[in-house]
Amino acid sequence: MPTTDLALWLLPATLPIALWVSYTDLKYMKIRNKACLAMAAAWAILGWPAVGMELWLWGFAIMAIVLVLGFLGNMAGLFGAGDAKFAAAMAGVFTGGDPWFIAMLYALCSILALIGQRLARALPFVRAMAPDWTSWTSKKFPMGLALSMMLILYLLAAFLPKG
Template identity: 80%
Template sequence: MTMPTVNQALWLLPFCLPIALWVAYTDLKFMKIRNHAVLAMAAVWLILGWPAVGRDLWLWGLAIMAIVLVLGFVGNMIGMFGAGDAKFAAAMAGVFSGGDPWFIAALYAACSVAALIGQRIARNIPAVRRVAPDWTSWTSNKFPMGLALSLMLILYLLAAFLPKG
């Protein structure tokens, strides 16, 4: 399966969307992804994953979450990204179980580039800075990866509603 089915998206999107928006907002404003958001995202998969995708993919999702968590901590230890980024990536990883790894990698790359360019442009627009003058990401040299991860999660689930063919 390259993309989730409509049924899977209908199970997961109503819960993933507000969490992803929350993560994007808090990472832009504070350059932090809160543990509450990570736990909420993990709970979505733990509770709704099985009915959304079935037992086998749900179990694979749990395994993928564990693998991404370990890789994320290694990436954090060597300074590639923040611990919150690693934890949120692991918490959302189950959603991608059963997906085409090449499609997922391409989506990750595209969302990372789009989020980076969008955030860098937005922080240089005076009107945007006036609306959110206290956002840490405007002056930080670091990138709010939660923005890219959230965009990836939302677009992946919305892809279920694209016409097939």
């Protein structure tokens, strides 16, 4: 579980970025480089006071590893380059977290985002509210939605009762 300090420092900065990523991925099927840079900057600026120097530095190492793995996954056609860059940019937030919790949260958010997006695009009144959204007709899935959900829920988990 994340610490309350981590959530208090990072949630105010990362929540608008995550919502922006969700919106642009649903509307355009693109995650903007500016969003990835903003997320990385949030870690660079706020990570140190949130988790301390050692975990903050580890966060950059994890971001680099995720970036390399993300580009390999992109080259293999598993997901888009924007997904890979955003996953890397947000990876520092998970430094020091429980790997099993993080993996389960990723799986849950991926499933919920897929079901939610597919259900929304099947409903005529939803499509009428946003008729120009590329994700309604794309065969691909807007993974930024799942990644953003994962980030937000992870940080919100810090406020759950312990024990």
